[in-house]
Amino acid sequence: MPNAPLAPAFLKSTPGFRSNSDGGGPEIAREACREIESWGTGTVSNMRFFFWNAILTLLITSLSGALIPEPEVKIEVLQKPFICHRKTKGGDLMLVHYEGYLEKDGSLFHSTHKHNNGQPIWFTLGILEALKGWDRGLKGMCVGEKRKLIIPPALGYGKEGKGKIPPESTLIFNIDLLEIRNGPRSHESFQEMDLNDDWKLSKHEVKVYLKKEFEKHGAVVNESHHDVLVEDIFDKEDEDKDGFISAREFTYIHDEL
DSSP states (O other), X not given: OOOGGGHHHHHHTSTTOOOGGGTOHHHHHHHXXXXXXXXXXXXXXXXXXXXXXXXXXHHHHHXXXXXXXXXXXXXXXXXXXXXXXXXXXXXXEEEEEEEEEETTTOOEEEEHHHHSTTOOEEEXXXXXXXXXXXXXXXXXXXXXXXXXXXXXXXXXXXXXXXXXXXXXXXXXXXXXXXEEEOOSSOHHHHHHHOTTOXXXXXXXXXXXXXXXXXXXXXXXXXXXXXXXXXXXXXXXXXXXXXXXXEHHHHHHHOOOO
């Protein structure tokens, strides 16, 4: 908006401007106010428009430079059955045969056909029991389907590597799905109990869950009884005695919760 000292010059350039000596004082004042108001409002609106436009441009520029693309699993369906009665989802038990290769040289690092007495393996989808790349790449799969997964390091063994797998390795898996079963425990229940999303249950988290379940069914909440119950649960279910019930321990053998 223009500063006060600029107003006189603006008024003098206005058509029909008359001085007080011409007897047009009140009329001049009214016209001047209307002109200034109109001019000022437009100026402020323009200033606001350019200000927000500049801020938006700055944000878009900075974000586009700062965002790192999310690593993805490349999925290639090698074989698919004509009829699919059921597709895999989180929490399902999957029986699979697989072969794993290093992308850089094509070398085989593991095969259930060769290194597991020819036996397939069971694993639970979606609880980080295997690789993150498996959890992402094996959803919606049918019995009898075969997939090729190309897994980037971030969704494989990362910077550490493992055994024959060097750090920062891209992995290739050929996976055959032989059978799907319902997981013994609900994947959703585990996520509900896992308050801090670290894929393991602490005694506090189990106690909070038990309290909610008791209240939901109108039962009396007895703190000392819950403490004893939690200790009993961990004594039975915490197989490795690390003070937590892991996703695997919960999924496979947990009955009390």
